[in-house]
Amino acid sequence: MHDTLIFHMCRRDEWTAAQASGSYAGSSQDLADGFIHFSTGLQLEVSAAKHRRGQDGLVLLTVDSAKLGTALKWEASREGALFPHLYGELPADAVERVDDLPLGPDGRHVFPASLNIGHNDGDPLPEQPAGRNPLSE
Template identity: 65%
Template sequence: MTDRIIHHMCRADEWDAARSAGSYPGSSQDAKDGFIHFSTAAQVGESAAKHRAGQDGLVLLTVDTDRLGEALRWEPSRGGQLFPHLYAALPVGAVLRADPLPLGPDGRHVFPQGFPFAIEDFAS
């Protein structure tokens, strides 16, 4: 798998704590599974609906896979699709942006304007 941009959803307070600490250890579910769950842009909408339905106060982390090293593995999950799993804490420096992920009037998460993002969007 070669997606350079992947995404993770977490609570805003978890992300605030991670920014202070310099890394994000994952959610309680991530800790239980032994890795941090990520999705590609094509997968994240379904992941939000399945795993974060009705949850407000979330942020969407946009991450550069080139900054994660060998701890990132692409493994089969839902429907046999390959999903990115990080077997380490997420370094804050690998996060390209963090956007609020509010609930819309229909109860589904509203993704940020311009989503999905391309790595070219972050060229300096």
């Protein structure tokens, strides 16, 4: 059982290069922001629609956050919700699976049904400061 699975969308060619080098430095937006943007399963559909809608040739990286150590920070972002941000490169061996993200007819990405994206799948969330629950913010 994983502590928490988190997700990142990137271009297929970026991931291919990361596999060859052993780590992923992030997209141009990630590099500009100084961290790699991730989402939880509950946040992913909205993040995809807001930041990647209509973009073809993407893959979804499913990452075991327990393998990222202290470089992974949970920080307030959209509407105060806590999002996982990785300050450093993503080791290729932290990626549990890679899925193509085809576009549906409405321009939204179609997520693999086996991931149960958008639903709380029972995986526990990381410990948060007292009184903070990313699912209720």
